[in-house]
Amino acid sequence: MTGRRTTDGPPRPALPRTRYWFDSVIARGTRVLIGWLTLICLAVVVPASVALVWADRRVPRTWSGQLVAVWVSVGQTLKIGGAVGSPLYVLISVVLALVALLFVSTLVGLITNGLNDRVLDLRRGRSTVLEERHTVLLGWSEQVFPMVSELVAANANRRRAVIAVLGPKDKAEMEDEIALAVGRTGRTRLICRSGVTTDPAVVALVRPEAARAVLVLTHGGEEGDAHVVKTLLALEAAVRRRGRPEVVAAVRDGRHHRAAQLAAGPGGRVLNIEDVTARLIARTSRQPGLSLVHQELLDFAGDEFYTVREPALTGQPFGRLLLAYATSSVAGIVPASGGVELNPAQDRVLGAEDRILLVTGDDDTAVLADGPLPVDSEAITEPGASVPPPERFLVLGWNRRAPVIIDQLEPCVPEGSELVVMAAGEEALRDAGRCARSRAGRLRMTVREGDIADPRDLDALDVPSFDRAVLLGYDDTGGADRAAPGALTGDDRSLVTLLHLRALEEAGGRKPAVVTEMTDDRNRLLAPAREGGDFVVGGRLISLLMTQIAENRHLADVFDALFSAGGDSLHLKPATHYVLPEREVTFATVVESGRRQGHCVLGYRLHGEARCGPAYGVRVNPDKRDRVRFGPWDSVIVLAREPVAPAAAGDPSPSKVRSEPRSEPRSGALSDRLPGSRAGDGSKTAGGP
Template sequence: MGSLTRANAARTAKGAGAAKPNTIKDRQLGDASLGERLKYGFDKSMSGGAMALVGWLGLVTLITILFAATVLTLTRWGPDGGWSFIEALWQSLMRTTDAGTVAGDAGWAFRGLNLFVTAMGILVFSALISVISAGLDSKIEEARKGRSRVLETDHTIILNWSASVFDIISELVIANESRKNPRIVIMANKDKVEMEDEIADKVADLKNTQIICRSGDPTDLFDLAIVNPQACRSIIVVSPEGTEDPDSQVIKTVLALTNDPKRREERYLIAAELRDSENAEVARIVGGDEVQLVLADDLISRIVVQSSRQAGLSAVYSELLDFDGCEIYTTELQELVGKTYGDAIMGYRDSALIGLRYPDGRTRMNPPMDEVIGEGCRAIIIAEDDASIRLTTPDEALIDSSAIRAPKAVRRKAERTLIIGWNRRGAMIAHELSKYVRPGSLLTIAGDTPGFAEEIASMPLGSRNMKLEAKVTDTGHAASIEALDPASYDSIMVLGYSDTMEAQSADTRTLITLLHLRKLSERLGIHISVVSEMIDIRNRELAEVTRADDFVVSNKLVSLMLAQASENEYLSDIFGDLLDEDGSEIYMRPIGDYVDLSGPVSGYTLMEAARRRGETAIGYRRKRDEDGADDRNMGGVVVNPDKSEVLEFLPEDRLIVLAEG
């Protein structure tokens, strides 16, 4: 009996436990009043947004009209003995939409009911106007944020925001002139309207190109889908400004593009800017053969070094990189197969063959003249446009062999170089310069940044040919600059303090230094060879009054390189070979070393003179063209001239060639 009692008790407890959740639920629901439940239901319905509110207003209107129609039908308060239910519905609806309708009503009961209906109509429609207005404001704000998906095809995408964007756009506008309805889509962590306003202020003429801006995070897959990369022509990833580690943002963006599960099967053409060359290996692993890396600091450092040793060289690189004038094309030309490179370079009158791209992916500028061009090789050619690339027969009558001079041995000596100013590219410039100079050379660096002397002392060089010395001095004062004895150096480089100052302030400090050097040069009555790095292209015109030999504009060159790389998938390799100390580089050599200057010579004669030395001539620099005839501010530099043109040259003119050493 006791065991039965215990079993019944257990079953009772078990049943109570099973019913416990329902009991709690019932008690919770029971605690809520009807008003609370209705309020909660209304709150849930309002989460539907504007459409839910419109629905509630419609329901209130319907209830009001039904109530009034029912009362009018039952009481017959309307004129002429009342209305039918359908007519009463219609009349009530008219009174909700037009407050003036009640003016013609007769009878106080009839008027009172219609006044109620009209008042409800005013309330409902006022609320409806408010809802519509709020909805429109919301849509306008959404459009202002730039979050709608782009539906363009064959467009160029620019990801991230920096000062380089404006120059990139300007170059792409020129490249797009021959295209139909070209589009550039920009996405960055920046307000859409701000981007559009800045572009309108700083890009003078967009011609036939339309700019579309979107706000978003380029490292986020959802945001990337907004710019429709699946249908794009090419993608440019710039190094974002205002971030602590811009290279990581660029690499993450490339990673998001190439590893998107919804990405297209076709290869992307991505040009990505990196500041630190140490991050290049990771970026190449992430991007594979779809990405061309533009190592900004490395590019600028190499061009500064080469320009410091050959004034005017930056104009050659600018000409090769911008879309205004001649460009570099890489194309398969079956008619060159079986010819030697030396014969092939003479076969273009309006273009200049400068190198080969091999089937195994190697790029070589100015290969041996006796190398036979094989199947699958791509020709690297400088031309006005791809339509002008055509093989021609050289006019033998224009090749004056008697004017060609034999090469002379040139003995190089140790060099003394002075760097005034300092930034993160200084160490790379010193490392690169040490590879070119002869043993016994000296590099003096003057600056006043924090920890300057310690940084110079610990800085590695690329060879033992050059010694380093640091001089801590205020490079903004004339006395400090004069104390450096600039006239005793073979060349001087002026760098901007871009790491510790804003771009405009750094350029202003550079301009002051250049003006002091000019004044010193005029007082001593000697020429001081100066090459300066500028950050903002807009300051170049101001800098020209200092009469420096050459200006390397950092942001401009990087922008040009990114724009060109987005159009030519081999450009990074081409310039990598041109700027490397191994292989062939661009040199500007006295034209009198190649030909007799007593009479005019043709471009074919200049080409032949260079060919006999194993060099490829690509242009010249004429002293007489530096001012009046030089409308593009190229310092007299002409790249890819018509080889049939016959000109007279002066001893100070230079022949631009691709050569080794």
């Protein structure tokens, strides 16, 4: 009969049956397991003891003597004494031996369990950090890798530097990921602790009250900024009445900036990712290569900003400070009262308590020049008066940063310029249309519907006819430009669009300057764009800013001024505006020419090396004694007031760019972007003596 099990057939193998029996015994509990272990132990020890006694040449001749010898061997093997004597004596000795054995076993078990729990706690990262003057990173995101990398570079000449990371992942997992992404940390020791950053008791594990700086990492998703605010509140509760470390954080949505600033307290610095990213995109779209300059100044790999106090220059006007250093570039003055003055007036006198802001390789490389630097006055030139022709701008995609980018573009583009936006989705088109209707200035804006990753829609735009293009990233926090289900999103869409743009450029024979916004810095290496192209990765940019501020809190005012509207900022200007082309001059000559125009010259970019990495022709803070020959397409990196395009007749906007020396000092304090700067804070900075 089929379908019924019978007892006929080959027997089952012994090994599976033994395993099944063993598993059944284990499952029945501790008492059954102890009984079976005792029986198995006696079954092994007693026969072995009999064999040992019979193998001994001095074996007793009587049966009673032999049994006593076997008993003694069993007792010594099982650690129950093996005493001989009256039955009562033997029984009591066995009981005492069992009690001692139970006590020792329990003690060993307790010690073992305690050590195991301690090891597990250490592996889980639940022990308290006992370091001081360390840097704390709260949270876990892609920001942690550039931050750790930059902190390691900044601590290269510092002994016993420590970075403590508190994240929700397992301690070993975080250490492995950081080691894989960053590599060797040199003198810097990395400590990871596991736990949620919104719990004050967990935050206290990394001792933020004893840290030199605390960086709160941003998070993606709609709840990212809320998590940052809750982490700041937990940090405040953890350090209450026990200290107040320097706190640096960032939010993605500008609407949450004020709440985060209130949670960070009066000493905290909260950056607005959207605002900083939008301003850099707008400036880079007009000046290709500017993103590379910011990258060079913000990371610790090359030259960056430092502040020094130089008593020998006290009482000197700012114009003379520009040529006081041969291997450092002066960019401004940090007043003793607080704030910062980028590129102040030429007659601004350096006070005794003021500090000099400069770009240099390290905090010990700011050395005064031995004598006057060589300047070729005959090679100095000035820009001619000309009205630039109208330009055509193309914006591909739409997100929350787009209106800010357009607001930054409008005052600076030539009269009659045109801006075309291509976006998809009802919400994106509605927001873009509202932005276009609000335009009443020199920039004429139109909106077209289309998928930026669709080559047919791009063909209809006639991309090669545009002078400049901006490829916006996708808001993963619910931005306006939402793609249809199944469509490409995020950096994937940007990479595909760049492929289509490159094909259109090759077919049209004309290459507009393209600025690409990306979310993940790793995708920048995959981008099919020409070498030296401009990529703005908001997360990495903010990571570099936060790390710089954590190392020197006074730099918050510097970056505030650099990215503010209406103040002095970085620009790439034609080298022919400063020196004669094809003439070999010292870099000091370029600096002197910039001084006469009211600009701080910080470096240059050679067009012939624009495709050669890793610098792509950018040279920040060269030696002023070095000689260089500029061609008609080379650029000079200057710190100057934001240029305003000439206006047409009847236009009420300003008609010329201010390039003459200014008599009024300017401060870079912007409370709506980096609030929390404290006037009168005269604490020592990274570049101090």
